[in-house]
Amino acid sequence: MNNDRESQRRLYDWYAPKMYVVCRRYANSREEAEDMLMEGFMKVFKNLSTFKGDSTFYSWIYSVMVNSAISHYRSIKRFRKELLSEEVMDGDEFVEEERITASLEAGLLLEILEQMPDGMRVVFNLKAVEEYSFSEIAEKLDKKENAIRISYMRARQWLKKRIEEL
DSSP: TTHHHHHHHHHHHHHHHHHHHHHHHOSSHHHHHHHHHHHHHHHHHTTTGGGOOSOHHHHHHHHHHHHHHHHHHHHHHHHHHTTTTOOOOOEEEEEEEEHHHSOOHHHHHHHHHHOOHHEEEEEEIIIIIOOOOOOHHHHHHHHHHHHHHHHHHHHHHHHHHHHHHO
């Protein structure tokens, strides 16, 4: 299927709508989400032979898209500015994200998340949506765990403030 354009088109048509939603959570705009989606599918097609069937095909593509979004994000190098602080925070400051996100419609939440500063948005998505641990996020983003915790706290505060303004 690596060079079979018709099969690639069918695969794209089948999974693109769902994967676009994943990319939107990490993007600043619809256009950036579309770029992430294209980059992700290029990786899917290039690495299709590496799919071993250890998970569902959907899970594999989903993982490729999340990693592609992170790669895209890292390539624009804006993340470093936002995670300079090295403060240590209490675990008590991290209250249920579900309470915040459950009260909003998905479309409205996506619009709000698009406005969130990049570093906070990536960390918030990886923690609150993808359910990675702080140490896993730190490893993925090549940052210190304390900086990830701080960024997550700031993202939650930012999101709470925007929701209260509504």
